[in-house]
Amino acid sequence: MRQPPPFLPPPWLRNPHLQTLWPKLLRKRPALRLRRERIELADGDFIDLAWTSGRGPTVLMLHGLEGTLRSHYALPVMASLLQAGFQPVFMHLRGCSGEPNRLPRTYHSGAIEDLAEVLAVLRSTNRPVAAAIGFSLGGNLLLRYLGTAGPASLLQAAMAVSVPFVLGDAARRLEQGGSRIYQHYLLDRLKRSYRRKFAQTSSPLRVDLDRIHTLREYDQQVTAPLNGFAGADDYYRRCSSFGVLDRITTPTLILHSVDDPFMYPHSVPEADQVGPGVRLAIQPHGGHVGFVDGRFPWRTGWLIDRLAIAFFREQLLMEPPDQFR
Numbered sequence: 001m002r003q004p005p006p007f008l009p010p011p012w013l014r015n016p017h018l019q020t021l022w023p024k025l026l027r028k029r030p031a032l033r034l035r036r037e038r039i040e041l042a043d044g045d046f047i048d049l050a051w052t053s054g055r056g057p058t059v060l061m062l063h064g065l066e067g068t069l070r071s072h073y074a075l076p077v078m079a080s081l082l083q084a085g086f087q088p089v090f091m092h093l094r095g096c097s098g099e100p101n102r103l104p105r106t107y108h109s110g111a112i113e114d115l116a117e118v119l120a121v122l123r124s125t126n127r128p129v130a131a132a133i134g135f136s137l138g139g140n141l142l143l144r145y146l147g148t149a150g151p152a153s154l155l156q157a158a159m160a161v162s163v164p165f166v167l168g169d170a171a172r173r174l175e176q177g178g179s180r181i182y183q184h185y186l187l188d189r190l191k192r193s194y195r196r197k198f199a200q201t202s203s204p205l206r207v208d209l210d211r212i213h214t215l216r217e218y219d220q221q222v223t224a225p226l227n228g229f230a231g232a233d234d235y236y237r238r239c240s241s242f243g244v245l246d247r248i249t250t251p252t253l254i255l256h257s258v259d260d261p262f263m264y265p266h267s268v269p270e271a272d273q274v275g276p277g278v279r280l281a282i283q284p285h286g287g288h289v290g291f292v293d294g295r296f297p298w299r300t301g302w303l304i305d306r307l308a309i310a311f312f313r314e315q316l317l318m319e320p321p322d323q324f325r
Contacts, residue, residue, distance in 0.1 A: 007303050009285050009293045016259040017178055019287025023302075024072040030079040034069075034090075039121055045105075047118055048097035052078055054087030057130035057316050058122070059308075061090045062115070062138030064162075064289070066189040068096055073135055073161075073289055073304065080305040085318065089129075091118060093138070100197040104204050105227050109137050109167055110239025112145040119154040131157040131312045135289055136262070139163035139254075140241045146252060147244025147275070157315035158252040159308050162260055162289045165245070166267045167236035171216040179261045182288075183215055190218055242267070248275035253311045255304065257286030281307060 013019060034050040041047060050069060059081050063071055069090055078088040093107035094114065101107075107114070119129055132155055134142035139160035146153055164170035174183040191209045207221045220232040229235040254274070258265045268282060283291065286303070294300035312318075 007283050007286070007291065007293060009291075010295060012297075013292055014285050016257070016261050016285070016287040016290075019257070019259075019285065019290030019292055020182075020261060021287075022292050022300075023076075023290060027072050027076055027300075027302075029070070029072075029075045032075055032079060032082070039118055041114070041117055043103065045094060045101050045103045047094065047114060048092045048099075049118075050090040050092070052082050052088050054082045054085070056085040056087050057312070057318070058087045058089055058127065059312060060119075060129045060132040061088055062132060062134035062142055063090070063093065063096065064136030064138055065186055066096070066193065067135065067138065068092070068098075071135075076302070077133070077305055077308065080302075080309060081312075084309040084313070086131075086309075086312065091115075093141075095193065095197060100200075106197075106223065108223055108227050108235070108239065109140045109164070110144050110235075111227075112141060112148055115141060115145050116149070116154075123154060129155060130316055131155060131159070133159040133161070133308055134163075135161050136164065140165070140167070140239070143241035143248065143252070143254075144239065144244060146250050146277075147241065147247040149250075150247050151249050153250045155250050157312055158250055159255065159311055160252065161255045161304055162262065162286075163241060163254065163256060164263055165240060165242040165269060166263075167240045168233065169264050169267045170262055171214070171219065171232070171236070173262060173264055175214055175216070182262065187212070187215055187218060190215075190222075194222060242269065242273075245269055245274045245278060249277040251315045252278045253281060253307065254278060255281045255283070255286075255291065255307060257283045257288075257291070259285055260288050262288045279311075 037049045039047040081088040095101040122129055132142055140163050143160050173179055212218050216232050224231050224235045256268055291303035292300050
């Protein structure tokens with residue numbers, strides 16, 4: 001991948017919270033014709049996919065915490081990849097497609113078995129996934145899969161954006177300062193999802209959601225017990241991607257900003273802490289899944305889209321887009 005133009009957000013858009021909120025509030029969501037597919041999992045649950053009509057190499061997209069196709073990056077990035085000659089497919093994690101999943105368990109940051117099974121099913125039906133891109137929680141899950149699978153990974157290339165590499169650190173960061181606004185938003189969505197999931201069936205937990213005020217408390221009382229972890233600390237330790245980054249051999253691009261309000265700067269990996277397949281694109285600015293540039297508010301650009309297209313084209317031996325020639 002040739003070096004793209006440097007990421008230089010304008011002075012009026014260098015604040016990490018503006019970077020984080022700008023695309024959520026102002027980026028247009030294109031209308032795409034999508035085909036739904038349900039993958040039946042071996043444990044009796046299901047994963048829903050949303051396919052575009054592209055005919056190029058398949059790129060699987062993994063969303064963040066409580067993400068959906070309505071997430072600000074989902075349809076725009078899919079549209080950019082489609083236009084660039086790829087076939088994007090959006091993978092809803094368990095229970096995130098609008099219909100609660102069947103089993104009492106939920107999706108979580110380390111559910112690599114779901115990703116592995118989807119990749120295997122698609123390969124077995126002659127629809128192999130060439131590359132994957134994961135955002136936030138989905139990026140952690142993707143990196144965890146790559147580090148655990150090593151050379152046995154079913155992907156030729158991957159990209160992870162704004163990853164909470166150390167889950168315990170992310171939980172602490174979201175309890176501080178202006179980052180609490182994101183914790184409040186995510187916690188409200190998690191509680192609604194929990195209530196919707198167990199509206200028609202009894203929950204195996206005895207939990208008072210109204211007394212849960214932090215993501216860590218939610219993970220301690222809900223995420224961990226529903227998914228077989230001893231508690232939040234056990235969940236964070238076993239599912240953080242940081243500890244397996246040095247085992248990644250699949251060509252992987254990690255895009256992260258030092259000012260990400262979901263993570264501390266000291267939790268960002270250094271070059272000597274990642275495997276031979278990993279390329280770091282650490283930016284001083286960019287917020288959380290932001291990376292918005294452009295001289296004028298009405299004419300903005302998106303680093304995520306540009307880097308994903310260039311990196312995947314390089315790794316899959318496709319012609320580079322004009323802007324990188």
